[in-house]
Amino acid sequence: MLIPILSLLSVCAALSVRSSESPSVTLDEGLVVGKRVNNTDRFLGIPYAQPPVGNLRFRQPQTVEPYKGVYNASQFGNLCPQDPEFTVAETSLPYVQSFEERFNAMFPTPNVNQSEDCLNLDVYTPAGTKSGMNLPVVVWFPFASFLFGGSSYINGNTIVERSLQNREQVILVSVNYRLNVFGFLPGQEAKNAEITNLGLRDQRQALRWVQQYISQFGGDPTKVTMWGVNSGSISAGFQMLNNGGDSEGLFSAAWMQSGFPLPLNTYSDLQGTYDALVNATSCQGSSDSLECLRQLPYDQLYQAMLDFPVQQRYERWQVVLDYDFIAQQPETLLRQGKVARVPFVIGCTEDEGTxxxxxxxxxxxxxxxxxxxxxxxxxxxxxxxxxxxxxxxxxxxxxxxxxxxxxxxxxxxxxxxxxxxxxxxxxxxxxxxxxxxxxxxxxxxxxxxxxxxxxxxxxxxxxxxxxxxxxxxxxxxxxxxxxxxxxxxxxxxxxxxxxxxxxxxxxxxxxxxxxxxxxxxxxxxxxxxxxxxxxxxxxx
The missing domain is CATH 3.40.50.1820 (Alpha/Beta hydrolase fold, catalytic domain)
Structure with a gap:
């Protein structure tokens, strides 16, 4: 049967509009469909590891299953469980009101669900970028304090659009990683199970995902710059110190702002945090407290985390010296030269302590x-x-x-x-x-x-x-x-x-x-x- 030329043109026009509005990338046997906003193609909420739920709670991130079918990447993925007592900039102090107004206008709190199923990332590319273009990649590790925040707090379009104006096109990847008790459980039990510093391990898995898949988005896996502020910058520093300073080819540079690998408490120094958490749940007295914590209903575990006084939470859920992901104190590793030898930029503001x-x-x-x-x-x-x-x-x-x-x-x-x-x-x-x-x-x-x-x-x-x-x-x-x-x-x-x-x-x-x-x-x-x-x- 012959199809009228007019009908063919209509179909082609419709496909062209759809392609322009809904950019797509093939990953394995799957099709990831994003959204074009101005001159940026956004692919949001892409899983980079298996959901750390059920039996995978309090376990190292597992490689994501091969992609199959169609994946809607037009909306942000879940944020990792947040501490509601903290926001990116809200202190109720009159001295910082002007700062807060400007900050919250630039980084508004996103209307995004929280869930343990949160190991996802966002990819922002110049509109129309295709595989083989080999654009440099910037990987953003969100701040703040390993207690809250996430990839959806920033608008990656800002960086990509500026790179287009500068005629130095880049791709931005923004990563969600586990926070609070879900990402930084201390104690001997966590050490024995090799699950200390899970948030940092999540980041490492995200960098591996970038190596495997970013070329499909038009990125160059050999040109990856880590970028972070505060806890995001601390994270980049610890990635440089991990594995004896061997980057494994996961990154080639770092840009670090107002956050550096500080001297750490050990996992055993914070044993009291683990014990108090267990005692605040029905796992008290359990013969295998860690396995019990894995099986707890989410609401009970989350509430137990919040039972700690607000002023203690910064020091409870933090990076610890575990002699594994972080082999020795940061200053020792630096003095021994066990740090990734990549170019980096490092900066502070003048009045960091106010x-x-x-x-x-x-x-x-x-x-x-x-x-x-x-x-x-x-x-x-x-x-x-x-x-x-x-x-x-x-x-x-x-x-x-x-x-x-x-x-x-x-x-x-x-x-x-x-x-x-x-x-x-x-x-x-x-x-x-x-x-x-x-x-x-x-x-x-x-x-x-x-x-x-x-x-x-x-x-x-x-x-x-x-x-x-x-x-x-x-x-x-x-x-x-x-x-x-x-x-x-x-x-x-x-x-x-x-x-x-x-x-x-x-x-x-x-x-x-x-x-x-x-x-x-x-x-x-x-x-x-x-x-x-x-x-x-x-x-x-």
């Missing part, structure tokens, strides 16, 4: 600060150690953070001192230690920056403010895209960003007026060195 200090405004005296340092920040240090810290971090507001603001913003007599100490202890000292033990080794290319941009009253250029540039998008976005594409954050425009080296620690500074300068990374050297040495000896 948000942490806002939670300590009840401390108004020097004695109170001393008690905080000895009991919480550096538990076990002596009064002599405290006196050395005080000599290098005086109570004079002009010397404190937010830096460069004179006597202004002294919310309490100790606020600016505490801000300076916390920022240097948890961020700047860790960044500089990481650099000192990697830069220039075996030809490793390294760059460092400090953001003084978006300096707010009372909190200054606080933690996460550099994301306003990255997801603006702004000049740092351009540097990231260039770095992912060429292995060098210099894109031929603007000021030249020299590499950081031990002998010439040059650092790019982003000023509050968004201009760039290059300065020596030597600020507060004596204090930063002291805090790092004490932190290694007395981990929090």
């Amino acid at each position: 948000l942490g200090a806002l939670n300590l405004t009840d401390i108004t005296t020097e004695n109170g600060t001393a008690a905080y340092l000895m009991q919480e920040a550096l538990p076990g240090i002596s009064m002599k150690d405290v006196e050395e810290i005080f000599a290098l971090y005086p109570s004079d507001p002009a010397a404190g953070s937010p830096f460069g603001t004179g006597a202004m913003y002294a919310i309490t007599p100790e606020y600016k001192r505490l801000s300076a100490i916390i920022g240097d202890l948890e961020y700047h000292s860790q960044r500089r230690f990481f650099l000192n033990n990697t830069a220039g080794h075996q030809g490793q290319d390294t760059w460092s920056y400090q953001s003084k941009e978006f300096k707010y009253p009372y909190v200054g250029a606080m933690d996460l403010t550099d994301l306003f540039n990255m997801y603006g998008p702004g000049d740092l976005t351009d540097r990231l895209i260039s770095f992912a594409t060429t292995g060098d954050p210099n894109n031929g425009t603007g000021i030249y960003w020299p590499q950081w080296s031990v002998s010439s620690p040059h650092q790019l500074n982003i000023q509050n007026d968004s201009s760039f300068t290059v300065e020596d990374d030597t600020f507060r050297t004596e204090g930063i060195n002291l805090l790092m040495a004490l932190n290694i000896q007395y981990p929090e």
Whole structure:
């Protein structure tokens, strides 16, 4: 039977529209159908491992079954179970209201379901990208604090669209991984079952998935840059330290912001967390408590996690030294050179410690600060150690953070001192230690920056403010895209960003007026060195 030419043209037109609106990629024997938004093709909620439910709860991630049939990838997949007491930016403190308004407008809380079945990722590609185009890949590890957050908190279109404008096209992959009790169960039982640091193991599995499948989306599996902020950056650092520093070809570079592998508690140090969890459930008294936890109804396990006081949750569900995924303390691995030798960019904001200090405004005296340092920040240090810290971090507001603001913003007599100490202890000292033990080794290319941009009253250029540039998008976005594409954050425009080296620690500074300068990374050297040495000896 002859089909009228008009009918053929109508069918072809319909197929063309459908193809344009619903991009698709073949994975194994399956068809993954995404959605085109502006100039970006989005493939959302793709499983990269088997659902960690039922008997796979509290087990290492299992390779995803071969894809079959048609998979609708037009909507975000499930978020991993979240802690409702925390959101990305919500403190109810008046000092950060302006920051929060801007942050939440840029990163709105997604209307996405939570479920244990959450090991999925999102792939953003320039519209029409096909297999064989071999575009560089950026893998985003979401923040925050291993307690909440996920891939759907960010709009990957921002990065991809900017890369199109820059004519340096990249693909962005955003990964969900297990959080809280589901991803960071400590204790001897977890160690025996080899299930410590499951969230980090999930990330490793996602990187393996990228190696296996990203070429189908038009990506180059040999050019993969890990990118993260806070816990996402910490995660990238631990991926670099895993496996004796052997990347297994899973990544070729890293861009790390405001988060670095800190000295860790061991899995046994947090045995009390495991025991308290078991005792808060019907598993109390069980002969095999871990297997019992696997079989618990989800609601009971989730509630038991929330039974811990809010102020303790940060320290309960964290990365631990397990002598397995993390073989030794991070500083030991770095000193031994057991770190992936890949190019990386590492950065901080100027006033990293102000948000942490806002939670300590009840401390108004020097004695109170001393008690905080000895009991919480550096538990076990002596009064002599405290006196050395005080000599290098005086109570004079002009010397404190937010830096460069004179006597202004002294919310309490100790606020600016505490801000300076916390920022240097948890961020700047860790960044500089990481650099000192990697830069220039075996030809490793390294760059460092400090953001003084978006300096707010009372909190200054606080933690996460550099994301306003990255997801603006702004000049740092351009540097990231260039770095992912060429292995060098210099894109031929603007000021030249020299590499950081031990002998010439040059650092790019982003000023509050968004201009760039290059300065020596030597600020507060004596204090930063002291805090790092004490932190290694007395981990929090």
